[in-house]
Amino acid sequence: MILIVGATGRIGSATVHQLSARGIPVRALVRTPERAAAIAHPGVEPVVGDLARPDTLDAALHGVTRALLISPLDPRQVELQGNFIEAATRAGRVHVVKISGLGTALDSPVRSGRWHAAIEKHLEQSGLPFTHLRPLFFMQNILRFAPAIAADGVFVGALRHAKVAMIDIHDIAAVAVATLTGSGHEGKAYVLTGPEALSYQEVAARLSTLVGKPVAYQDVSLGGLRQRLLASGMPAWHVEVQLDFAQALSAGQASTVTDAVEAVTGKRPRTFDQFAREHLTAFTDV
Numbered sequence: 001m002i003l004i005v006g007a008t009g010r011i012g013s014a015t016v017h018q019l020s021a022r023g024i025p026v027r028a029l030v031r032t033p034e035r036a037a038a039i040a041h042p043g044v045e046p047v048v049g050d051l052a053r054p055d056t057l058d059a060a061l062h063g064v065t066r067a068l069l070i071s072p073l074d075p076r077q078v079e080l081q082g083n084f085i086e087a088a089t090r091a092g093r094v095h096v097v098k099i100s101g102l103g104t105a106l107d108s109p110v111r112s113g114r115w116h117a118a119i120e121k122h123l124e125q126s127g128l129p130f131t132h133l134r135p136l137f138f139m140q141n142i143l144r145f146a147p148a149i150a151a152d153g154v155f156v157g158a159l160r161h162a163k164v165a166m167i168d169i170h171d172i173a174a175v176a177v178a179t180l181t182g183s184g185h186e187g188k189a190y191v192l193t194g195p196e197a198l199s200y201q202e203v204a205a206r207l208s209t210l211v212g213k214p215v216a217y218q219d220v221s222l223g224g225l226r227q228r229l230l231a232s233g234m235p236a237w238h239v240e241v242q243l244d245f246a247q248a249l250s251a252g253q254a255s256t257v258t259d260a261v262e263a264v265t266g267k268r269p270r271t272f273d274q275f276a277r278e279h280l281t282a283f284t285d286v
Contacts, residue, residue, distance in 0.1 A: 001063045002180050003027045005051070005084060006070035008038045010140060011099060014173035015068055015180075020044055024181060029060050051080040057087035064091060066180045069123075070099040075237050077115045078122075085119070085126050095129040095186065097179045099172070102136050103248050110244040120189075131179045132189040136254035137166040139194065139275045142203065146282040149207060149215055156218045158225040158246040159200050163255045165193035171261050171269040178264045190260040194269045197255045203272065210276050211283050222246060 002019065006012035007028035019026040020041035027045045030036050036046035049056040051071055061067070069084055071077065081098075088094040100120060103113030116134075123130045145155035172192055179185040198206070204217040220228070222243055229239040248254070261269040276283070 001025065001027055001065060003029060003047075003060060003064045003067040005029045005068060006072070006099075007046075008035050009070060009072065010138070010169050011172050011176065012068065012070055013039055014170050015176045016044055017041060018170075018173050018177045019180070022177070027060070027064065051083050052076075054083040054087060057084060058090060061087055061091040061094065064088075064094055066095045066097070068097050068099070068176050068180060073112055073238065073241060077112070078118045081119045082122050085123050085128070088128055089126050093129065095131070095180075096123055097131045097133060097176060097185075098123055099176070100132055100134045102134075102245060102254055104132075104134050110241075110248050112241050112244065113248075129186040131185045131187075133172065133175055133179070133192055134189065135167050135172045135192040137164050137249065138172075139166045139168045139270075139272060141166070142276075143279060143282055146279070149211075149283050150285055153214055154216050154218055155200075155204070156220055156225075156228065157200050158220055158222050158243075159250045160219055161199050161201065162250045162252050163197035163199050163202075164249055165197040165254055165257045166272065167192050167194040167261070168270040168275050171265075174265045174267070175261055185264070190264060191256075191258050192260050193254075193256070193258050194261075195257065195271055197257055198272055206272060207276060207283060210273075210280060215283075 100116035103110030
């Protein structure tokens with residue numbers, strides 16, 4: 001049995017959907033019974049559990065041989081995902097596929113990268129078989145700008161002219177499915193990107209062509225970005241994580257394209273143009 005932790009999130013739900021579409025039984029961890037409706041697909045068994053309540057995880061792991069570990073950004077992420085690793089260790093030989101991200105290193109300037117690195121180290125030292133997946137930047141992050149683009153034709157960031165090798169979440173899910181169902185991935189770490197690296201200025205140009213009107217990117221200082229994020233109601237700790245991301249991205253830390261998606265799945269990852277066409281109405285409907 002395969003268990004998906006974070007089954008109602010963006011990557012988790014896409015992975016559940018792809019496994020279900022292939023007729024592969026999957027168990028989906030949800031925090032409340034009400035959240036199970038979001039992943040109601042054939043062959044999907046919802047199970048209630050919470051990383052913050054370790055006593056709920058043993059039953060969820062019963063009979064599980066492979067698991068996808070992903071959870072939202074949280075200052076307690078090392079503790080929360082560590083609870084799952086300990087539960088998986090009690091369950092037996094569970095191959096854990098962990099989703100990490102940008103700047104994963106114990107000495108990373110990106111604090112979430114340090115969190116992911118600490119969790120990866122815990123997993124590696126647990127004795128469990130593991131695979132690390134490290135997507136650098138989601139194409140879906142651009143959808144946060146869609147309302148402003150639709151209304152005013154402008155989006156704001158602090159990346160200067162840096163290029164970002166962004167990836168569609170569905171390609172991350174495809175790699176997750178391949179590592180959860182295939183062989184030869186134990187002990188591996190895959191850095192996941194799309195097929196090209198684009199600056200936000202190039203993203204604006206692509207979107208201009210797509211929507212048929214000018215779209216501009218406005219670069220602001222990190223201080224300006226902090227003010228905007230705080231004004232939006234984002235918690236202060238999350239704002240600082242976002243500023244870490246902006247600094248790392250503007251320094252080119254996500255500019256290198258890898259072939260990991262094609263190497264693992266046998267298929268080329270989606271281009272930004274394909275992603276943007278699929279979400280055209282988000283960029284045009286006011």
